[in-house]
Amino acid sequence: MTNTVKGNFSDAVWDIKQIKDKLNVTTPEGNFLWSLHVELSPFLIAKFQLSKKRYVYIAADSIIMGKVEDLGCMDLGSYAIGAVEDYSKRLNDYISMDYLSAIQRAGAAQSWVSKEPYNKDACLLDFDVLLIEPRKLEKNLVVPIMWWNSVINLAKGKDQIRLAVTLAFNDKYMKLPSNWKRTDDNADIINFDGCKNVCSEDGLQHEQSGYGSTWQRYLNQKSGAILNA
Known part of the structure; x- marks a missing residue:
């Protein structure tokens, strides 16, 4: 979370x-x-x-x-x-x-x-x-x-x-x-599968690696260029 x-x-x-x-x-x-x-x-x-x-x-x-x-x-x-x-x-x-x-x-x-x-x-x-x-x-x-x-x-x-x-x-x-309901790409809400920050027991944020690239489909070209820089 x-x-x-x-x-x-x-x-x-x-x-x-x-x-x-x-x-x-x-x-x-x-x-x-x-x-x-x-x-x-x-x-x-x-x-x-x-x-x-x-x-x-x-x-x-x-x-x-x-x-x-x-x-x-x-x-x-x-x-x-x-x-x-x-x-x-x-x-x-x-x-x-x-x-x-x-x-x-x-x-x-x-x-x-x-x-x-x-x-x-x-x-x-x-x-x-x-x-x-x-x-x-x-x-x-x-x-x-x-x-x-x-x-x-x-x-x-x-x-x-x-x-x-x-x-x-x-x-x-x-x-x-x-x-x-999060089901597939046709739903009004889908799962973010990229990297994310999560809280641990010490109350600090730690980066958790992503496991997919679905989220990148919804970036415009400018955003993609920034991420790939």
Whole structure:
């Protein structure tokens, strides 16, 4: 991850250190957010941007092919977030429906546990593009994500937090058009595959080598000449 997280349609550009300074990491919620600040960065922004009507979060390692303003103009209705679904990752691929039913019975008193059976074919949420209206988010948003994260146990941590967020937002989000899912060159967003700066545990930036040249297709001739100089 780069050392900033950005929310379009607002003036927010947060440095990772600034975020940590604002979080009360002595509380369970603050420590949880900070421990997963890479994965939960869209919601970290929301926590400190309650004065903003909305913003578009886009993963830093992206090339935008479409019009971000199209996202900004979408009507979320009563929903707090709009998200793209990852059709390659289904609920039943990660958790037994029998186990999920048992969790429902045990957590029936929790407001964030659905009273209806979960759809085994429901897709996991994709975090690459999110449209968020902070003032509509529940004040205790972190609590249901923490709760779900604690009752499921997957080998891959990134998939676990995505599953926890998906279950926490079950039927509480608007589906964004699938063209905002990073798939191929025909999508409105594609993966940046060149060199990038990433943050390490010491808080410093280190250059990470790229593994492709797709990004170079979208440079004009002048930019290419500068890079090749």
